[in-house]
Every structure is written in structure tokens, then in C-alpha cells.
Amino acid sequence: MSGKHELFQYPAPDDPPDAVRVLDENGNVVADELLPNLTDEEFRKLYADMRLTRRTDRRGVSLQRQGRSGTLASCYGQEAHVATAHALAETDWLIPCYREFGTMLARGIDPKYLFLHWMGKEPGDHIPAEYNTVAPPTPIATQIPHATGMAMAAQLLGWEDTAFLCHFGDGATSEGDFHEGLNFAGAFDTPSVFVCNNNQYAISVPFSRQTGSATVAQKAIAYGFDGVYVDGMDPLAVYTVTEEAVRRAKSPREGESRQTLIELLLYRLGGHSTSDDPTKYRSAAEVEQWEQKDPIRRLEVFLRETGRLDDEAIESIENANEALVDDAVVAAEALHQEPESMFEHVFHELTPELRRQADELAALREQYGDEAFDVGWRF
Amino acid sequence: MAGETDRLTLVEAVNSALHNEMARDEHVVVMGEDVGVNEGVFRATAGLYDEFGEQRVIDTPLAESGIVGTAIGMSFLGIRPVAEIQFMGFLYPALDQLFSHAARFRSRTRGRFVPEIVIRAPYGGGIHSPESHSESTEALLTHYPGVKVVVPSTPADAKGLLIASIREPDPVVFLEPKKIYRSFREAVPTEPYEIPLGEASVRRDGTDVSVFTWGAMTRPTLEAARQLEGEVDVEVVDLRTLSPLDRVTLITSAEKTGRVVVVHEAHRTGGLAGEIATTIQEHSFLYLEAPVKRVTGWDVPYPFPELEKYYMVNVARIIDGIKEVVAFP
Secondary structure, three states, rough: OOOOOOOOOOOOOOOOOOOOOOOOOOEEEOHHHHHOOOHHHHHHHHHHHHHHHHHHEEEEEEHHHHHOOOOOOOOOOHHHHHHHHHOOOOOOEOOOHHHHHHHHHHOOOHHHHHHHHHOOOOHHHHHOOHHHHHEEEOOOOOOOHHHHHHHHHHHHHHHOOOOEEEEEEOHHHOOHHHHHHHHHHHHHHEEEEEEEEEEOOOEEEEHHHOOOOOOOOOHHHHOOOOEEEEEEEOHHHHHHHHHHHHHHHHHOOEEEEEEEEEEEEEEOOOOOOOOOOOOOOOHHHHHHHHHOOHHHHHHHHHHHHOOOOOOHOOOOOOOEHHHHHHHHHHHHHHHHHHHHHHHHOOOOOOHHHHHHHHHHHHHHHHOHHHHHHOOOOOO | OOOOOEOOOHHHHHHHHHHHHHHOOEEEEEEEEOOOOOOOOOOOOOOOHHHHHHHEHHHHHHHOOHHHHHHHHHHHHOOOEEEOHHHHHHHHHHHHHHHHHHOOOHHHOOOOOOOOOOEEEOOOOOOOOOOOOOOOHHHHHHOOOOOOEEOOOOOHHHHHHHHHHHOOOOEEEEEEHHHHHOOOEEEEEOOOOOEEEEEOOOEEEEOOOEEEEEEHHHHHHHHHHHOOOOOOEEEEEEOOEOOOOHHHHHHHHHHHHOOOEEEEEEEEOOOHHHHHHHHHHHHHHHHHOOOEEEEEEHHHHHHHHHHHHHHHHOOOHHHHHHHHHHHHO
């Protein structure tokens, strides 16, 4: 790229910088100084939550294939993002994207909510208040200004020890909302952590078509804060970097920015969604190459070799996860909404017109029966 | 329309129109998210990338305002972009470019800069898609002067209307009812042809009541008319272009039957049915035998899939509305 902007001097790396990494692809520690300071139990919990995320994801896809659930966006292969939630205190806030639902599971949110959401049942978004987690939206990048606004509100309210961590994908960085959200964060010096899960495709469009920048992380400099480029298939690197970013958000030292833009370089092994056929735009060889970097296997090797995990512990984790997911599916399938409920939360109180429309629907159901709605019309 | 035909679905007819127009005019380009290598998430742009290459079938960054804004800019130098917004529910970030710029440039530059662009977007519900994928908020678009809004309800119309839209010297939003993207086939000429914008189509002649509708609602409306055969003689008018409205056809039909029902899947309040009912009331008040009836979606955010069947207008509701109007007083 030299010569492209000869007149101007600004950081423009020829290639992406080396990513922050703690474990290599075989699970060996390559940066002792970056090893998270976690108890054995906390290490195992991270591993267990990643496996729970994969199990929930695989079950969701399977239910979709069986016609028992609707479209979902899989995070298969991206499970290291779970570590970002482990780096948060319970009082911190999580503003996830639909693909980073592993963070929600890691916070203790019942997988039932995810199955409800994927099954097209709105109570899936009624996440209990104690989890400090915003229900993920579907439009792209729209949660980023929300996350910044929440952090601005925390400043107004005098909360001095709360960080706000927001997830999004690489495609989101092309939207105006990404720029506006990060720009506000820098301008208002908010306690914000932005996590870009760069899985290298926005549905079919590769990262090289999202931006001319070598990395997302380098964009942070334009907003007046720090960016960090991380091996997103390495859960321990993800943890260490996020923990440091959360600390800075709450109490930056001299010369540190309060905000951080974290770029996790990773890969989704599945499609964008269950409606997507990724073989149209990427090769089997590419997928196979990334399968070798499996973040769960990488962590498992490390934990086994350091004596923190054995077959018995894994079996116990898997049994507990299986029971949790099975119960969640049963609960989600059992929940049915009354049609009139769609009128209830449009406004704080039912308006007279909405009351009239709800009555109209009730009368139609009584007159024609629910079968008239089931049949719809012939096409 | 003589000549060769294929039996196409609506989405295939859209694709055929794009092939025809890109072959005819090298200035026509297709742009949007996933329209190239992936051939569109609904396959509307199938084959275009292979045939015309990445210069003319442009995979863009994920940025709706950017897509419409750059399309406007391209049009100023004579390129004719056909931009895809993947779902109507994702059009909103681009509304500033659409309303503040696409719709106004001709007026404020007295015709010097004219955004000759088409924005295609699948719209409407009934396919159990996730949140924000089922919007039917076309009334927002028709409220704004300077942008034309087109909605086909058949494959043959989709092709002719899209070709006319691409050739149209004004910005056009072309909304494709995804519920009927693949639900039936009909004969569609292989050669290019135009169906003029601004002309409604009388799908079924009748004398007792006029039902005005468009898009995916046209099929259940025709089905309701069929089920009422022998009891009520229903005229069904498919608007096809929502802006500008074909007021002549609406008024002619209303004055013939004296009774009017408007069917749309969009929300009721501020929906286009209000404009249609008022138009008829202003022009044809003394011809009316009954108040104009609206059969529409409810004033609630489009529900999650489990409840969408209770949101969607169905045959029973249309029959109910027609009977109410016919029975009046």
C-alpha cells in the first residue's frame, strides 16, 4: 500500500497486525503474561458455557430443519465470544447481537428464551431484568448507538463502576449507526467496550468488500480511542483483552482511553442463517482450514494439559448442558400466546382504537374459528 | 403480448426483467447486499453476476443509506442503478436518502439532476420470517412526493412493471410481495415489455361491490370473490402502482358498484385505504350506497411468526368485509 498516500503520514498498516493470542491452535500457551487470572472453576465454567452455546446452537438448527423452529443465525465456530461475558461483572451491561447469544447463556439466561425467539414467540425477548442484558435486535448495527446511549445515561446517573459491552459483526461496521455510535462514545467519553465479531462475511459479501481498512480495530483511532486486534478463535485471548477493556472503561489510567474497539478475527463454520447456503460463496477448503482452529477444542486441550479438566468433568458438564437444553426446548414448545396479546404492549395502555381492533379480532375468531386463520388462503 | 413465453414465478419474472434490461442497456447496473456472487438471498439476481460481471452486478457493503445514496450519485452520470434493499424492514436507514434526496432532486434543481433509480425490496409477511422482515409500510413511501411506488401481484405484471420502472425517468420503489414470490407460475413473455406505471388493473369485473387491493392480498381477494359467486358479484381492482394512484379507475369502479372495500395487509391507521376512501368520498359521494370498509392488518408492530396468522388478512376477513358493505344499510 506504500505510495497510495505518499503526501500524508498516518498509520496505515500494509497488512493486519499480529493478533493478540494466548493459546496457539494446538492449545499451547504462547503468551504466559496474558494468561487470564482465573480459578480452575472459572476456567471450567468458560469451557462449559462454550459447550452449552454450541449445544444450544446445534439444537436450534436441528429444530429448524425439523420444522419445529424458525430461522436462526448460528454462531457455530464463534463460541470464543462467550469469554467476553465472563469478563463482565454482573452489574455491567451486555448489549448483544443476535449471533452472539452465547454471551446471554454465559450470564445465566435460560436457553428457553433463545428457543422461544427462534420459534417465533415474542416472550423470547422478555429477558428478566436481573441479567442486565438488552434483547438483541434484527436490523444491523442499530444496537451500537443504544449501547453508547446507555453509557451516557450511566454517566448522568453517576454510576461510576458500570461498563457497557456491545457486540456486532463485521457487516455492521459499514452502517452509519456504527460510526455514529462510536463517535458519540469518543465525544462523550463513555464507559464503552465495542466488540466486532469479524467472521469475515456479511452473509456472502467478504470483509474486503465492507471496507478499505486493513482491520476494523484501526478504525478506533479515528474516534479517539484504542483498538485491539484479537485471535477470535482463542477464548483466553478474548477474555484477557475484554477484561482489560472493561477495567479501562471503569477506571482508565493516565494515557489510556476509556473506550475500546475490540476486533475478534474469527469464522462462522455454518451459514449466515438457516436460510443461507454458504457453499455458493466460499470453498470447502476454506471452511476445513478454519475447523482446525475450533475454539472449544483449543481450550479443552489447554485445560486438560494443565490438569483442570478430565473425562469425568467433561461428562458431567455435558450431562448438565443436555438437561438444560432439553428442558428449555420442552418449555419453549409448550408456551403459546393468545392472539390478543399482540395488542397489549404496543403502548403503555391499550388505546380505544386498539381495544376496538382487538375486539374485532376476537369477534372474527368466534365467528369463523381459528381454522379460518390457519388455512389463510390458497395461492 | 405475442411471442415466446415461459412459465415463471414472480421472483423469476423479476429476474427475467433484470436480464432483459441489463442486456438492452449497458448503463443498467444491479447493486446491493449479496446480489452478486450469492445471486440475492431470494435468488432474484440469479445468473446476472455470471453474465454481466462484478462491474455491473455490484455486491455492496452492508449499508442501506450508502446503497441508495451512491445509487443517486451514479444516476447523475447516466448510470441506471437497480438497487436491492434486502427486506423492506431494512429500508428505513435509507429513507433520508430516499426522501430528502431521491424524491427532491428533480424539483429543487428544476430537472437538472434527476435520480433515475429503482429500489427493489421484498416486502410483506406470511412467510414466518424473523423480526423486521415482514414490514408492509408502503403508506410511508406514498406520502412522500417525488417517488413512485409500484407493487406487482402477478409474474407477468412483475416483469412488465419492473422494466417500465427501470426505464422510468423518476425514482421508483419497487416492492415485491415475497409471500407470492414462488407460490404460482404463469406465462411470461421472454422478450422485454412494459406495463405502464400509474395504471390499475381490473382483475375481475363485478357489479355489486368494488374491492381495491394490491400485492399479495390480490390472491385472497380474488378467492373471496370466487367463494361469493352467485351471492355477490365482486369487482376486484389491483392497484399495481400506489404512487401515483390510478384515481380514474378507482372512481370509475366505485361509481359503477356504489360499494367499496379496501384490502391491505399494512397497518390500518394512516394506511393507504384512508387515502383511497377519502378520494372516493370526495369525488363520488352521491354514488355511494354504503360507507367504505377497510380490511387491513392491525395497528400493532408486525408480530412474531407464532401470531402472524392472526395479523394477516385472510379470505374469511375479506368475505366478512364485503358482506358488511353489501348488507348496508
